[in-house]
Amino acid sequence: xxxxxxxxxxxxxxxxxxxxxxxxxxxxxxxxxxxxxxxxxxxxxxxxxxxxxxxxxxxxxxxxxxxxxxxxxxxxxxxxxxxxxxxxxxxxxxxxxxxxxxxxxxxxxxxxxxx
Amino acid sequence: xxxxxxxxxxxxxxxxxxxxxxxxxxxxxxxxxxxxxxxxxxxxxxxxxxxxxxxxxxxxxxxxxxxxxxxxxxxxxxxxxxxxxxxxxxxxxxxxxxxxxxxxxxxxxxxxxx
Numbered sequence: 720x721x722x723x724x725x726x727x728x729x730x731x732x733x734x735x736x737x738x739x740x741x742x743x744x745x746x747x748x749x750x751x752x753x754x755x756x757x758x759x760x761x762x763x764x765x766x767x768x769x770x771x772x773x774x775x776x777x778x779x780x781x782x783x784x785x786x787x788x789x790x791x792x793x794x795x796x797x798x799x800x801x802x803x804x805x806x807x808x809x810x811x812x813x814x815x816x817x818x819x820x821x822x823x824x825x826x827x828x829x830x831x832x833x834x
Numbered sequence: 835x836x837x838x839x840x841x842x843x844x845x846x847x848x849x850x851x852x853x854x855x856x857x858x859x860x861x862x863x864x865x866x867x868x869x870x871x872x873x874x875x876x877x878x879x880x881x882x883x884x885x886x887x888x889x890x891x892x893x894x895x896x897x898x899x900x901x902x903x904x905x906x907x908x909x910x911x912x913x914x915x916x917x918x919x920x921x922x923x924x925x926x927x928x929x930x931x932x933x934x935x936x937x938x939x940x941x942x943x944x945x946x947x948x
Contacts, residue, residue: 723877750934761838761924761938762878775933809877813934821866821885821928823936825877 723812723826731832737798738831742810744791745824750815751793752823753785756807768793769815797831805833836861840925840939847915847946855910855942857925865927867908868936869899872922881923884908895919920946 724743732738744751750769754762764777768787782798791812797804807830811823841856859865866885870878882893889901899910908925925939 725877752935754936759941761926761940762936764935764937767933767935769933775935777935811878811936815934821868821883821934823880825870825879827875827877 723810723824725808725810725826725829727829728827729830729832731834732800734800734802734833736800737796738800740795740797740808740810740829740831742793742795742812742826744793744810744812748791748812748814748824750813751787751791752811752813753793753795754809754811755779756809756828757803758806762809765795800833802833805831807831836865836927836929836937838925838927838937838939840923840942842942843940844943844945847944849917849946849948850914852911852913853915853919853944855923855925855944857908857910857939859906859908859925859927861906861927861929864930866930867899867901868926868928869893869897869908869910870924870926870938872924872941874921878924881910915944915946917946917948920944 752767753765756762767775771787784796787793807828809828810826813823839858847853868883869881882891884901892898922941926936
């Protein structure tokens with residue numbers, strides 16, 4: 720198993736800028752989910768991609784968008800950054816469909832600070 | 835809609851003592867249940883999960899949890915903790931009629947002291 724890797728590990732951006740976070744899924748996993756974890760809180764679901772299509776979204780505005788690529792790597796893009804976007808962003812991969820046992824593998828996250 | 839409540843925000847415990855972390859949930863449909871651990875500056879690691887079958891679930895690092903459907907609870911226990919168990923613990927659910935979105939509680943910080 721290769722695990723889930725996220726890049727960069729830390730990032731500082733200015734309010735109003737745009738940011739792209741990257742995730743490389745665990746080998747064989749066809750689904751990727753993104754979560755936002757504000758300081759002192761539990762992770763909040765942003766959205767999920769299955770076979771390059773978004774198949775679920777949480778209560779986040781459209782300026783949060785994503786992509787999943789054929790090799791199952793993915794991106795989270797956030798436009799017009801706000802101070803409240805400062806958080807740890809977690810990527811999780813899993814195998815959906817027949818045989819799924821909800822075995823999510825999380826990456827170590829990207830710590831985004833908006834100033 | 836679902837919600838997950840972790841009843842304790844912080845649990846101090848002495849090394850080699852037992853610990854119990856409480857989790858209650860509400861849901862209009864059946865759910866799958868999970869406990870994750872997060873060490874400082876790291877992502878989430880799965881401790882254990884309940885999908886079906888025996889209500890007593892054993893996980894990694896000596897942790898176990900019991901699913902109680904009537905009380906809608908899924909409390910996590912460890913009979914003897916180590917300093918290395920100091921971490922944040924999250925309870926989470928996935929509704930059985932959903933496509934796998936994890937909904938987390940706010941977390942319980944466990945601090946183990948000698």
